Amino acid sequence: NAGVTQTPKFRVLKTGQSMTLLCAQDMNHEYMYWYRQDPGMGLRLIHYSVGEGTTAKGEVPDGYNVSRLKKQNFLLGLESAAPSQTSVYFCASIVGWSPSMNTEAFFGQGTRLTVV
């Protein structure tokens, strides 16, 4: 049982290049999230999805796009990378929602992205 898997683990981009980060979960979870983590900033929510075919903006969505074409995959795209997007990116998933569920978020191992 792999849980949440992020691809790639490391990447160096030049300013202006594009790339896609892949998050895959094998737990049949409905909700998926993309965060970025910078020193002293905690985890900041970029985009999230509450089901296949749905996406929504988080706290820091500018410069990023996402897609959830399949339930198990959540893709994060950078169309034109900027040095300000240098960060560690984490994906997370939650089984779904009802007030009585004792749900927890499962995280991937992170993707360390450097934009030069």
Added chain:
Amino acid sequence: SQKIEQNSEALNIQEGKTATLTCNYTNYSPAYLQWYRQDPGRGPVFLLLIRENEKEKRKERLKVTFDTTLKQSLFHITASQPADSATYLCALMNTGFQKLVFGTGTRLLVSP
């Protein structure tokens, strides 16, 4: 604006003492609050969840309190050990049960 604040300075304590970490929030109406542990180079790992109608939750050496009037949660680790050294993050799920947002985290250092 909405904020989730945790002590940015590291908390240094001696082994065996109780560590207390604080999470304060503004302009949120959380359905529940969670605490996570994060080790260097790893993703956060879930520890505890407490709902808006609960005052306290315990799990082994961990205790969480939730005061929706003060808009604050306290996270306690009793009989702390060096292995408890990590960054601890609080997270809120909004009442729409969609967005999960995190605080800035507090680094805990437990000395032998």
